[in-house]
Amino acid sequence: MKKLVYILSFLLVSSLAFAQPATQMIKVMVAPDHEDWTYKIGEKVTFSVTVLKWGNPLKNTKITYQIGPERFETKKDSAVLKDGVIKLDGGTMTTSGFLRCTVIAKVDGKEYRNLATAAFEPEKIQPAVEMPSDFNEFWNKAKANLAKVPMDAKMTLLPERCTETVNVYHLNLQNYKEGGTTRLYGILCVPKKEGKYPALLRVPGAGVRPYAGDVRTAEKGVITLEIGIHGVPVTMDLGVYTDLGAAALSGYWAYNLDNRDQYYYKKVFMGCVRANDFLVSLPQFDGTNLAVAGGSQGGALSIITAALDSRVKWAAPTYPAMSDMVGYLKGRAGGWPHIFDKNNPHHNTEAKIKTAAYYDVVNFAKNLKVPCIYSMGFNDETCPPTSMWAAYNSISSPKELKLYQETGHWTFPEENEVIQNWLLDKLIKK
Missing domain, CATH: 3.40.50.1820 (Alpha/Beta hydrolase fold, catalytic domain)
Known part of the structure; x- marks a missing residue:
């Protein structure tokens, strides 16, 4: 029994950094309109948002959302999903990088959050840091x-x-x-x-x-x-x-x-x-x-x-x-x-x-x-x-x-x- 307790407790601690998020009753689904989530610089992206309850779209759900470069979200707005689904114009990027759409749905006083991130020619991203000469x-x-x-x-x-x-x-x-x-x-x-x-x-x-x-x-x-x-x-x-x-x-x-x-x-x-x-x-x-x-x-x-x-x-x-x-x-x-x-x-x-x-x-x-x-x-x-x-x-x-x-x-x-x-x-x- 002592050995079992050790194993279970340590497995719990060591798995935290790699665990998937817990499943919730309300699911906010966000996705770019390219299957691989990847775009050419200057190409427009559309984010689809679906709010689900028991696997079905939840009608008349209010959402707030932000769209912009990751950690620099700039466009903020809200919308009501009459049929539980909406498409958002994400715009584009003029340089290589990642454009993120973060969505929060409020249902019965509780907030549910999810996001999706579109990549724009990430293979062209060059580091900002420089290597010291020594x-x-x-x-x-x-x-x-x-x-x-x-x-x-x-x-x-x-x-x-x-x-x-x-x-x-x-x-x-x-x-x-x-x-x-x-x-x-x-x-x-x-x-x-x-x-x-x-x-x-x-x-x-x-x-x-x-x-x-x-x-x-x-x-x-x-x-x-x-x-x-x-x-x-x-x-x-x-x-x-x-x-x-x-x-x-x-x-x-x-x-x-x-x-x-x-x-x-x-x-x-x-x-x-x-x-x-x-x-x-x-x-x-x-x-x-x-x-x-x-x-x-x-x-x-x-x-x-x-x-x-x-x-x-x-x-x-x-x-x-x-x-x-x-x-x-x-x-x-x-x-x-x-x-x-x-x-x-x-x-x-x-x-x-x-x-x-x-x-x-x-x-x-x-x-x-x-x-x-x-x-x-x-x-x-x-x-x-x-x-x-x-x-x-x-x-x-x-x-x-x-x-x-x-x-x-x-x-x-x-x-x-x-x-x-x-x-x-x-x-x-x-």
């Missing part, structure tokens, strides 16, 4: 400093999480930070059967939480390591992480943003490399096959880790955050954590803009040399598609793009299956 030098120096820090690995078996075929450990490593050391924690899953195995590093989405580890993939014959980034154990009670997220780690993504050497994410990026140091040191590792995968912040870390560490052979980023973050300063949507949007004028300083360029996914994407599978949707309000395309268009290595236009900051089960099968196909040679 970008590679900066990160090579950071890796050299990390290499001087002993790994000091500590593995604690978690019997309640082990299965018949997999041993599960709480892993504790020493990591580098400017002016000292910190610790890196994660959940390591190793096949019990004697042999040599490929390895997969799973990097986390934003937030502060415990982790369950990727036991399922380990049962298929892959060593897996799921890490946290905050230098705290990842097996504590959920309430501990809630408190940390509300206090000491609140807004961690902006800590020391005015100093490229002390910015919070420097130890995070080095922690991902340190995690790989450990994986390749394992006697069970096959010596060759190493991949990295994650979504949102983890999507960013997937690209960054693969670009920083030549030992990585494949990357699977899903809706990557931290992409083209200064887009807002050029009048378009930038990537999470939206440091430079209109709500954060205090971040718009020369020092912070300069630091952000060293940590922007776009600049790592330019250095990516390994194959990747890149997955995203058009309706993502957390990681705007403009920012994600700026990173995708910067990748010159072999890449596969999997579009799920309707998705926001979540994934379909079918999407997860495609990504998982791609990883297994690369890691486990048939």
